[in-house]
Amino acid sequence: MxxxxxxxxxxxxxxxxxxxxxxxxxxxxxxxxxxxxxxxxxxxxxxxxxxxxxxxxxxxxxxxxxxxxxxxxxxxxxxxxxxxxxxxxxxxxxxxxxxxxxxxxxxxxxxxxxxxxxxxxxxxxxxxxxxxxxxxxxxxxxxxxxxxxxxxxxxxxxxSSERGFSTFAEALAESLVTAEAAFKRGGKIAGIPTALRDLDEQLGGFHRSDLLILAGRPSMGKTSLATNIAYNVAAAYKYETQEDGSRKTIDGGIVAFFSLEMSSEQLATRILAERTEISSHDIRQGKLTKADFERLSEATAELQNLPLYIDDTGGISIGELTARARRLRRSEGLDLIVIDYLQLITTNSSNANTNRVQEVTQITTALKALAKDLNVPVMALSQLSRAVEQRDDKRPQLSDLRESGSIEQDADIVMFVFREEYYLSRTEPPGDAGDPNANEKFIKWRERMNQVQGTAEVIVSKQRHGPIGTVKLAFDARVTRFGNLAYDAAKADPFE
The missing domain is CATH 1.10.860.10 (DNAb Helicase; Chain A)
Structure with missing residues (x-):
């Protein structure tokens, strides 16, 4: 044929x-x-x-x-x-x-x-x-x-529609919309609320197009705080359907969590621990009663539809991260990006002469551009140098940021997590019978421990849109959960 x-x-x-x-x-x-x-x-x-x-x-x-x-x-x-x-x-x-x-x-x-x-x-x-x-x-x-x-x-x-220049009248109208959103929330909160009342009052919520840096030394709880905030935003998510069928976020938000250090399973376990008040260690070890397991099952059923998307790709490049965030926005929507943590992001640079400071500069510049392009806040966690450990006062400052120049320059907000309890617990005075002042030292140490136990500080060291200052939060180390420290006497649980 x-x-x-x-x-x-x-x-x-x-x-x-x-x-x-x-x-x-x-x-x-x-x-x-x-x-x-x-x-x-x-x-x-x-x-x-x-x-x-x-x-x-x-x-x-x-x-x-x-x-x-x-x-x-x-x-x-x-x-x-x-x-x-x-x-x-x-x-x-x-x-x-x-x-x-x-x-x-x-x-x-x-x-x-x-x-x-x-x-x-x-x-x-x-x-x-x-x-x-x-x-x-x-x-x-x-x-x-x-x-x-x-x-x-x-x-x-x-x-899409091309924005170009805006008239001042249009800019004023947008500003009024932001003020209206804050007014409807009872004042102070114009951005996306974190549900941590004092932090929201300090920042006015997380503002769209902002790059936020959350930094801290190991064991300070920066991952826990980021997880708490991501959960709070996703749990508060509400939307209204527009005429064209699209969804407009009216509260909370859809969250993308890039976990470069922990697996998605570990992150989910942390959230389960926070919600059920069962320690993540007990969950991993299987040290559970029947009542514990029932609580876990109920919490899992409640959380499974949470608009929280986790990408646990290790060593992800800034190009891949940007592409995946854009893809999620187009497919599901996107209101907040969380990255844990900045120093684990890689670049596609093939130049052998490029040092880490230059790479971090590329990364922070790209993250700020991503926040503006997608019109969402981007919160990136960052490590601190060991210089903190050499000082008597362990509270971090801007110069402690690793590769601090570009991070400090590109960020709209820089926050540090600090728990004095962590350091103070390691300086308990020894009981020395030969030292007449030993008892007095211990009493002073114990008094200070009582003051800081179960608390944490978020130090806002840079804020383009508002004042700097320190916010105190409650912290439950057993389930790594942050909450509101100053709460109404009628409300006994600071974490609710």
Whole structure:
């Protein structure tokens, strides 16, 4: 049997020449039209090379205060000896005949942009196929996926409405919306509440587009505090459905938790311990009564629909982290990003001369850009240098941040977790019968221990939008849970 030859039908790129001619003709007829479509279209959006050239030259003339019409364009292209490239002088007359009038010009501009995006999507797809077939030396499968996601996200952003400049009136309106949100919450809280009342009062909640750094020495509880906040935000999540079917967050939020040190199972165990008041050690060891197990089962059922998404990929690169956050926002929505912790993020830098300080600079810059791009707060945990341990006063300060220059510069808020109880418990005076002051030293130590036991401090050392200061919280070391220290006498549990 003779094999039939395969017929290859040429693929025609999406385009609409009539819409392109209508828009350019409208501009030539009335240059004021350009002001309405300049933010929608760019020269590369036009499919016909002649239209590309005409729109580009007309844009330049109008932006420099000159007239762009049939006469000036003909003169321009004659001087450049490119009149034939645009179809000659007759085509300029034809464009005026094809001109659109009225509000439909913007509709035609959107059609042109949409078709340009489709062509770009075809180009991106072809590029992905080509790179997959013949990758560069350093490109593995994961790298290619990240490149593809980045290209698609940029294209998706191009497809969304373009913001550009805002008038001061629009900026004032947005400010009023923020003030209204704070007013409806009883004042003080304009951002996303953490449910830690005193911390919310100090910060006004977590504000969108902010980069927050939460730092501390080991055993201070920074991961626990971050977990508590992530849970509180996710547990308070409420939304309303918009006319287009999308969801608008009205309280709490959808949380992405990048746990680079702990597994998702360990993180879930911590949250279960906090909710059930059963220590995570007992949960892991299986030291449970029947009542304990029933409490765990009930808590699991309650928490399983929590909008808290955990990515426990170790050594994730900043490029991968950014791509996954963007993907989650597009698929599920996103209101808060938590990263534990900053120093475990890697970069894709292939330069052997790049030191860690330069890498951290790249990471913090990228995290700040991510917060602004996605319009969500990003809270990244950070380690502190050992310089803290060399001082009598162990309270951390900005200079204790590892690679502190870029972290301090890029962050909108820098907070430190400090538990005096941790250090004080290790300095208990020895009972020395030969020391007449031993008893007095112990009494003073015991008094101080009583004052700080079960408490923690969050030291706000930098805040672009408000005052710095120290917030005191309750801390239950058994289940690693933070709560409100100053609570009403009628409310006995500071953790509720």
């Amino acid at each position: 003779t094999q039939q030859p395969i017929s290859h039908t040429p693929v025609v790129s999406p385009h609409n020449l009539a819409a392109e001619a209508a828009v350019i003709g409208a501009i030539l007829f009335d240059n004021n039209v350009y002001q309405y479509i300049a933010e929608i279209l760019r020269p590369a959006d036009f499919y016909a090379p002649a239209h590309h050239l005409l729109y580009e030259v007309a844009s330049t003339l109008i932006q420099t205060g000159r007239v762009a019409d049939g006469v000036t364009l003909r003169e321009h292209f004659e001087q450049k000896e490119k009149l034939t490239e645009i179809g000659g002088a007759k085509y300029l007359v034809d464009l005026l005949d094809a001109a659109a009038f009225g509000p439909e010009v913007k509709d035609y501009a959107r059609i042109i942009r949409d078709l340009a995006i489709r062509r770009e999507l075809i180009r991106v797809g072809a590029g992905i196929q080509s790179q997959s077939l013949t990758p560069e030396d350093d490109d593995n499968g994961s790298t290619l996926i990240n490149k593809a996601e980045r290209a698609l996200f940029e294209l998706a952003e191009r497809g």
